[in-house]
Amino acid sequence: MGSGTREKFDNPVVDWVDERLPIFTLMQREYGVFPTPKNFNYFWNFGAILMFMLVVMIVTGLFLAMHYTANTELAFDAVERIMRDVNGGWLMRYIHMNGASFFFIAVYLHIFRGMYYGSYKAPREILWILGVVIFLLMMGTAFIGYVLPWGQMSLWGATVITNLFSAIPVVGEYIVTLLWGGFSVDNPTLTRFFALHFLLPFVIFAVVFLHVWALHVTGSNNPLGIDTKGPQDTLPFHPYYTMKDTFGLIVFLIAYAAVIFFFPNSLGHPDNYIPADPLVTPAHIVPEWYFLPFYAMLRAITFDIGVPFTDIVIISAKLGGVIVMFSSILIWVVLPWLDSHPIRSAKYRPIFQKLILILLVDFIFLGYLGAEAADAKYFGIPVNYFGLAATAYYFLFFLVFLPVLSKLEKGREMPPSINEAVTSKGH
């Protein structure tokens, strides 16, 4: 960053600063002339959208924190005061609350884009793994943030999720007591969750920095999944992609603003407007929509795994569900090695293309199942069996289909370069 040749800037002040701290040179190199594949489609907008959302969440969160009190006696009322009395408080809270949902909409599309076009493959493995780390941090941050208003879903969602750790053999109970700072989710839990909810976004920011750094080392993947071979395949980032990203961001913000102003509570659960009560469990505990697919996988495991014909249980149903849920995300870390097929983009892999689109439907279906009551039935069949089948497909895709396809799938014929592919179509 510090060395290398530097071009002079016309503005003398800019040049004076740049000579001492080459920040303008850095920006010019990484965001001005940065060579970017010229065939991006709109799926490549979500990186910029996510960066924007992270800033929105940090800024609105900072101002909400100035009006919030992390105490079980006061938290619910503090949030209601923000909604009713603080100037513009309702707007800040609705931006922040729905911002979490839109953050997850964007990140899910961003992740699926990466999977569909093979962006996780060499040389972008570290870039991909950093993305998985960011996603896990986002999930943690969103979960503890949902606890802060101290409504019924806050308390009981926190109770269910922290209890997952009690499934860990031997030390589970101690870990849960340590997380709670007591014998149930209570004031000590709320105060530490607030502290962490303030901290984690900055940790995310730091990992995002590494993620973008890694991206700028390898360069972006593209819808064809073939490497850029020279200037004929690329465009400078500015103005071409600054414009395209801005346009995509505006479309995204229109949808986001529509929800903030017209349906601000449609993505939440009404029970969270009831103050937390440790003696009454809501009839139907559901996490926020963005956790539902994983919640469905957790609930799908209702059987113990043990030594056949004995009572010896090796993995209880509870531990099994927890393992399945966490593995469903951690499996993404090894995705670059599960799928070693030389072709990146699904566009040139007919079988992979169909299977990953089925995976998308499967994942959405899991989300649908996660919102059902535990004892619901479809066509007289308990909903758990559907959850189990959908979970099975999810893991089969990663653990069986991808390795097998890596060896056997015959790809479609690939164009020799990005330039020839896009110009032959008349662009």
Add this chain to the structure above:
Amino acid sequence: MTDTADKADNENRRDFLQLTAAGMGAVGAVAAAAPLVNSLNPAADTLALSTIEVDISGIPVGESRTVFWQGKPVFIRHRTEEEIKEAQDVDVSALSDKQTDEERVQKPEWLIAVGICTHLGCVPNGSKSTEPRGEYGGWLCPCHGSHYDTSGRIRKGPAPKNLPVPKYEFISDTVVKIG
């Protein structure tokens, strides 16, 4: 010849010094982190709220009262004759968490158990006779459908264990001390 041997020797020494220094650094970091992590454990005032005394004379047969102990609900159930008989007649070897009713109560008519589902910590329904009590007449957890019997033992559903019995003693016929 001696030069290279010297160099190799030096490198070994240097490796050793680096490893021990890094090792001590790691020990120091863990030692510094320990009190911070320990501060997350229950504080003295949280621990101090650990016993309560409850007057049970007002609980009618067939009903229970839920009391608050250590931030958790505790069910005190005044069991009917049939409920006691049902709890005692169960074939223990068929249970997933094997406990006889005698191991779980001090006086057969009083069942005292922590009202937290051992699956993921919800409060099961069934303390009031008007609530759904599940297929075994005890409690039914609304979250993921765990059924408990009249001894608070898990009979069906995802929960792995029986409702835990807290430490308690009868101070008199009508007062029980929990904790």
